[in-house]
Amino acid sequence: MSELKSNPMRGQPADEAADEWPLWEVFVRSRSGLDHKHCGSLHAADAPMAIQLARDVYTRRQEGSSVWVVRSDQIVASDPADKDMYFDPMEDKVYRHPTFYQLPKEVDHM
Amino acid sequence: MAAPSIQVEQAPSVQYVLRLADTALILGQRLGEWCGHAPVLEEDIALANIALDLIGQSRALLTRAGQLEGKDHDEDQLAFLREERDYRNATIVELPNGPSRPGDFAFTVLRNAMMATWFRLLWERLRESSDAELAAIAGKAVKEARYHQQHSSDWVVRLGDGTDESARRLRAALDALWRYGAELFDSDAVDVAAAANGLGPRWADLREPWLAEMRELFDEAKLAMPADSAFRSTGKTGVHSEHMGYILADLQFLQRAYPGGAW
Numbered sequence: 573m574s575e576l577k578s579n580p581m582r583g584q585p586a587d588e589a590a591d592e593w594p595l596w597e598v599f600v601r602s603r604s605g606l607d608h609k610h611c612g613s614l615h616a617a618d619a620p621m622a623i624q625l626a627r628d629v630y631t632r633r634q635e636g637s638s639v640w641v642v643r644s645d646q647i648v649a650s651d652p653a654d655k656d657m658y659f660d661p662m663e664d665k666v667y668r669h670p671t672f673y674q675l676p677k678e679v680d681h682m
Numbered sequence: 683m684a685a686p687s688i689q690v691e692q693a694p695s696v697q698y699v700l701r702l703a704d705t706a707l708i709l710g711q712r713l714g715e716w717c718g719h720a721p722v723l724e725e726d727i728a729l730a731n732i733a734l735d736l737i738g739q740s741r742a743l744l745t746r747a748g749q750l751e752g753k754d755h756d757e758d759q760l761a762f763l764r765e766e767r768d769y770r771n772a773t774i775v776e777l778p779n780g781p782s783r784p785g786d787f788a789f790t791v792l793r794n795a796m797m798a799t800w801f802r803l804l805w806e807r808l809r810e811s812s813d814a815e816l817a818a819i820a821g822k823a824v825k826e827a828r829y830h831q832q833h834s835s836d837w838v839v840r841l842g843d844g845t846d847e848s849a850r851r852l853r854a855a856l857d858a859l860w861r862y863g864a865e866l867f868d869s870d871a872v873d874v875a876a877a878a879n880g881l882g883p884r885w886a887d888l889r890e891p892w893l894a895e896m897r898e899l900f901d902e903a904k905l906a907m908p909a910d911s912a913f914r915s916t917g918k919t920g921v922h923s924e925h926m927g928y929i930l931a932d933l934q935f936l937q938r939a940y941p942g943g944a945w
Binding site: 593598621628 | 723832833840
């Protein structure tokens with residue numbers, strides 16, 4: 573973290589960052605039955621405000637029937653530096669795709 | 683050549699609908715002034731959304747007012763080509779976005795909360811209007827007003843129950859605004875006639891439920907309920923504050939200078 577704070581490219585002194593509203597990630601479900609999809613983020617002081625502003629910012633064109641928000645700092649993400657180690661080994665394992673089976677016609681959309 | 687003004691036949695039913703239409707139109711125009719100037723980007727979009735909802739409501743109402751008038755005036759002519767005295771909005775919505783300086787956020791959210799509560803109560807009753815068109819407009823608008831009320835009331839509580847500075851600004855806003863609220867609850871021949879033929883409620887009938895909701899909101903926001911005011915603004919009869927002409931200059935310029943201009 574100390575490395576991030578000292579990075580001049582962040583362009584924001586630490587005390588100013590403390591004044592900012594926290595960041596929230598926004599997930600919108602377009603129709604009942606579909607899943608919530610990540611669509612962006614916003615700043616809000618607390619959860620009720622985040623829900624309202626998510627509604628205002630991300631569902632203006634009938635995109636949504638339900639909204640989720642979650643504090644960005646509550647999301648645990650994989651480290652980009654681990655990308656090679658984590659994901660490259662799967663490149664040559666096509667047998668993990670279920671593409672070698674004949675599906676019955678009745679089973680659509682698999 | 684500049685577009686000439688239109689004259690509006692002020693039958694009571696036309697006036698009743700025009701009062702609502704103009705109150706929504708002018709508040710929408712005032713909120714539009716926030717576009718690009720709100721304290722944070724997210725709220726900028728929220729305020730613009732509310733403004734657009736109000737202008738949408740106004741368009742539907744102006745169209746209906748034109749039909750009731752029966753002189754083929756459409757929404758654009760009614761919005762852009764009337765003289766100041768023919769606008770029938772309550773004065774509270776034409777006040778600038780702050781008593782001492784434009785861009786007063788506390789003033790804006792408090793006025794929005796007062797007006798959204800009033801509109802919501804009115805729309806709820808207008809769903810039962812004897813005029814099917816007005817009832818249909820109300821059915822759609824009541825959902826919008828409910829959200830406007832939630833969003834602006836939340837801000838009133840945040841500011842009132844926030845820091846010393848935010849509470850001070852909210853109290854100043856209340857001092858400036860409260861006396862203009864009284865006009866929203868006086869009845870006259872126009873709304874008495876509307877109540878008699880089922881077009882819509884008397885404005886006076888909204889007073890008690892509105893005060894009850896304001897009291898609840900102010901309690902939560904740690905605001906003292908102000909005393910009743912003897913002052914009466916008169917915008918709904920066409921007699922406006924000194925601010926109205928400036929709004930109309932903004933609102934009307936294009937249609938006056940380029941009659942029928944569209945894009």
